[in-house]
Amino acid sequence: MKTMRLGSSTLEVPVVAVGCMRINSLEKNEAERFVQTALEQGANFFDHADIYGGGACEEIFAEAIHMNAEIREKIILQSKCGIRKGMFDFSKEHILHSVDGILKRLKTDYLDTLLLHRPDALMEPEEVAEAFDILESSGKVRHFGVSNQNPMQIQLLKKYVKQPIVANQLQLSITNANMISNGINVNMENDSAINRDGSVLDFCRLNDITIQPWSPFQYGFFEGVFLGNEKFPELNQKIDEIAAKYEVTNTTIAIAWLLRHPAKMQPVIGTMNVDRLNECCRASEIHLTREEWYEIYRAAGNILP
Template sequence: MSRSISLHKHGINASRLALGCMGLGGGWNRNPVTAANVKEAHEAVDAALEAGINMFDHADIYTFGKAEQVFGEVLKERPELRDRIILQSKCGIVLAQAEGQSNRFDFSKDHILNSVDGILSRLGVGQLDVLLLHRPDPLMEPDEIAEAFGKLKQAGKVKRFGVSNMSAAQMRLIQASLDEPLVANQLELSLLKLDWLDSVVHVNQDAGKQVSYPEGTTEYCRLENVQIQAWSPLARGLFSGASLEGAASNVKDTAALVAKLAEEKGTSREAIVLAFLLRHPAGIQPVIGTVKPERIIASGKATDVELSREEWYLLYTTSRGRKMP
């Protein structure tokens, strides 16, 4: 399944799948990075490249910055990799500094500029291919965002810009102040997280009142060539080997169906789960979150899987636990 994706239209030769790097760095703690952490990162990168994945997704907060730090060690030891890969990172979340405090969001110009400097320093590179704003900031000023993006572009620190977890309306608001298009929007989409599909089939129905996915977001991205990226596309492994103890009947039924289709098609369960997203005409780019080499390789098989319309709908209706309206 080699369908072109929207990033290609913006000069970014990214793979159909991306590797999310949140699992690198030794966990969400303040422990120093170890040689074992760096070795794990090397193995994840090698598995991704073997699977045909050349895009790596980071965020400044992942494992308190250690995810980018260990990836930077990989690039330091193997500088030739930089020309072979696409680097994406995110900023805008400010983690709580003390127990009892809450995370907050910050899209101010100074925060964006300082965050990118930190990202580049940890990765040990001079430029990001893509920078995403991580979550919507209610206090965001589009003109201030545009000023920050302009400075980063002019300084050669970032090639392209996008967002994460945003609605079509929020993207339009930001886009109105920008001189160039937003190129990506990263959203939670999976065979488990189905609001993005239910919002389509429940138009003009009472069931639509329970859908949280912002109406028109997928359509806006398709019309404006914004790459839809899916975070948590493997649904934490629920359909590909994770424990199903206490899971709802529709989840168990879906896991059984995924296993059946994988056996019939001679592929991995991860490939079936991801092929469900790849089959959608929006050209979704799954960002897989595992750093285990065997699961990365298994996920890479998704691009060779073709799901029929009947198989796709069977997966959808089984997971949603009810028939089409």
Template sequence: MEYIQLKGTSLTASRAAFGCMRLAELSVEQAKRQIEHAMELGINFFDHADIYGGGSCEEIFAKAVDMKPSVREKMILQSKCSIRDGYYDASAAYIRKAVDDILARLHTDYLDILLLHRPDALMDPGETAEALERLHEQGKVRYFGVSNYNVMQMELLQKYMKQPLVVNQLQISLAHTPLIDEGMAVNMDIDQSVLRTGGLLPYCQWKEINVQAWSPYQKGFFGGSFIGDLDEYGELNSLIDSLASKYGVSKTGIAAAWLFRHPVNMQVILGTMNEKHRQEGCEGLDVVLERKEWYDLYRAAGNIIP
């Protein structure tokens, strides 16, 4: 396992993270085995959200690990809030209650990182920032970040905060590359050049904000995995197969290696509850794709390199 010190923090985190969204599908004993397997691989970073299983994922996690101080100190725990039933809520009252409920479900006194899960169009940035600062003062949250925010949304919130925003968790995979596209085809009259995020990826590099990749094997918005999809991504899968053979890893490992290769030095959230697939994702850290190979994969996914 490869570890990085998350910028703006004192946390040393595994670059592969355990995504807990599907824990609700498991019994406590099954969840225990999955978490143990992740830790055997060297994963120490666990990503939650209050919306996952309606909170049950956090409850199952705490029971599975028998949360106590000796266990807690080995883990970096991150959770998210602001998605509710059919709407978003970044109000101070909701954030305060959400964090208290998260801590109760996880059987811990503090979160290492709290992310606002989706931008709330009705957010009062001053009110939201004040609530986050108060959580920090109370020792309930060490660090803060966001998920799925664009540049100006981050700038607006940061204007009112003393604590830095240290994370942005974003969807990115070989088959979902808007973050890459807008910088690849600058000033061209093609769809790929549309500035959809305001230059979010270089912004995060510039501001030293840690990027976390969610759905690393998905096409589109929960459109299924592109790995093995020969109808839509035949050329990509053919190249992935070739590189997997060259480097002695799985196709999943090559897909993960493509993300790990980017100089933003992102973490990749592995949400699988399959031990083999998790191990294959971690093997992507052992592969350093050649520059041409990285670009060839991007092109094979259907993108233009001008």
């Protein structure tokens, strides 16, 4: 597995992150096999959130990997907080309480990275800054980031928070590529030109913030996967054609498409299938040509002006 620097930090991470949102769907032996396969592939970056399975996913992961001091030093743990039932909460009290719960469930003393989940409209950045300072000085969190935030929200946070924002987790896939499309269709009178995120892709590149695409196989908002879907015949034909050329699966090519972008993104895969996990990891070995990248982009219905 190839590696990369996470944002402006010195943390070296695999180019594919393993999302653990669905690990509670596995039996104990299946979960053990899954995390062991990830480690064998060099995919030792595991993404969590305190709301996944109501916290159960973190507990199941810790049991599956047989967490101990030796194992902990071989893996990179990221979790997220800020989502509560019916609201979002970036208060100092909630952040600190959430991290304590995360650490307890993961059976560890520290997180490599903590992300603030969906934006809190009532965020007081001074409180976030206090929470980050406490978490950093206590050694409970080593790096900080955000999820689903636009450039101005990050700028507001950065005005008060002294720690670098190293990652921004955002929805992105071949079929959900507006953050790329609006930069291609500048000043054009079409839907692709609509800037829905404040040029977050360019902002993150300019500020050394790693974009972590979530749901890299989904279209719409959890409407389904595009691979093998009859709604996307041209896209699947093109992906299958390129997959055959490289002697890999369509899953591998879908991830390779994201990795080909020079922003050096770190896709977060959510599969709990061992075979698909292996296919996703293999994407780090594939470097699509410029022509192939654009062929896939256009086959998904994305337009060039």
